[in-house]
Amino acid sequence: MPVAGCGTHTALVRDRNGATVAQAEALTNVKWSRLLDDTSSASVTISPTGDCCDLMGNVRSWRQSLEIYRNGVFVWGGPITRVNWRLGEVEIFASDVLAWLDRRVPHQDMAFTNADLSVIANALIEDGYRPDDPGHTTEIVDRAKVFGSREYTKDTGQVGDHLRDLADAGIDFTAVGSKILILPETHCSSVGRLSDADFPEGLIVSEEGGALATRWVVAGSEESEAIGSYGGADDYYGLLERYEEQTSITDSTSATEAARARVRTTSEPPVFIDTQQVTISPLAAVEIAYLVPGWCLDITTNLTCRTVSQRLKIVGLTVEEDGGTDDSPGNEQVAVQVAATGAEAT
Numbered sequence: 001m002p003v004a005g006c007g008t009h010t011a012l013v014r015d016r017n018g019a020t021v022a023q024a025e026a027l028t029n030v031k032w033s034r035l036l037d038d039t040s041s042a043s044v045t046i047s048p049t050g051d052c053c054d055l056m057g058n059v060r061s062w063r064q065s066l067e068i069y070r071n072g073v074f075v076w077g078g079p080i081t082r083v084n085w086r087l088g089e090v091e092i093f094a095s096d097v098l099a100w101l102d103r104r105v106p107h108q109d110m111a112f113t114n115a116d117l118s119v120i121a122n123a124l125i126e127d128g129y130r131p132d133d134p135g136h137t138t139e140i141v142d143r144a145k146v147f148g149s150r151e152y153t154k155d156t157g158q159v160g161d162h163l164r165d166l167a168d169a170g171i172d173f174t175a176v177g178s179k180i181l182i183l184p185e186t187h188c189s190s191v192g193r194l195s196d197a198d199f200p201e202g203l204i205v206s207e208e209g210g211a212l213a214t215r216w217v218v219a220g221s222e223e224s225e226a227i228g229s230y231g232g233a234d235d236y237y238g239l240l241e242r243y244e245e246q247t248s249i250t251d252s253t254s255a256t257e258a259a260r261a262r263v264r265t266t267s268e269p270p271v272f273i274d275t276q277q278v279t280i281s282p283l284a285a286v287e288i289a290y291l292v293p294g295w296c297l298d299i300t301t302n303l304t305c306r307t308v309s310q311r312l313k314i315v316g317l318t319v320e321e322d323g324g325t326d327d328s329p330g331n332e333q334v335a336v337q338v339a340a341t342g343a344e345a346t
Contacts, residue, residue: 194299220246314336
């Protein structure tokens with residue numbers, strides 16, 4: 001049976017031409033994350049010695065990428081965005097491969113009519129990378145089965161923003177290493193089961209009422225005059241309305257479908273289980289590499305006043321290893337954030 005275990009990390013800096021710039025030896029701290037529908041980040045702190053110090057002086061933002069390995073398995077990678085050189089210490093900060101899409105615009109006019117949103121998302125990603133691909137792959141885990149018409153204009157808007165708009169309308173996406181995964185918002189295959197025993201320090205169950213909306217109105221581009229709505233007064237919560245503009249939408253049918261998708265995820269206040277202040281037990285029956293946002297965990301907890309026993313979607317993961325000192329060994333902390341929204345309830 002797989003268990004979380006205790007991980008040991010290594011890291012390296014890789015140039016855009018594929019060459020290894022420096023092996024990050026003497027790591028004193030490593031932190032990396034995965035996020036659903038957004039760009040994650042990572043950082044390493046290094047105490048370089050000898051030739052390593054000279055090599056670390058050659059590290060450059062965006063020219064090079066940070067790669068992180070846990071127990072020899074590649075778990076995170078992306079462009080370096082900041083470097084701090086201190087006396088006897090180097091800090092490297094990076095964002096995952098999705099960060100490039102926040103620095104890319106559409107490179108051609110694109111129009112889609114009643115297309116599956118996963119197909120549109122894939123086309124946006126591939127167009128964004130095409131002129132200068134830093135090295136990525138894209139996988140459609142499953143079709144969204146949510147359809148719509150979208151239009152994108154060359155050199156208008158950031159690709160990352162267009163992708164996040166689609167995530168509001170019925171898809172999910174995340175980055176794992178150099179791969180971008182596209183999956184339906186309703187996808188929830190389980191990768192493990194956790195209970196109170198797997199959280200020795202306890203956990204926090206939170207209900208986020210600010211995300212609740214029972215009716216959505218979505219407007220498309222100004223030229224199309226498209227507008228759609230879905231939902232209404234809920235028997236339990238009453239009427240809570242939200243308005244949103246998505247300028248890539250070209251017809252009212254697509255606007256209505258986008259509103260429907262928004263209601264599906266906001267019709268109940270999301271319930272989060274957050275372990276950011278604690279760590280998963282090394283004996284927990286999960287494999288860290290499989291904790292990917294968009295997949296789910298079966299979680300049972302009854303130690304707080306709000307009991308939970310259901311399948312919850314992974315929305316975030318943070319892994320940190322402290323290298324420790326000569327007198328005190330380091331340790332690894334694994335924090336996972338899971339949530340139940342209207343989509344999971346459905």
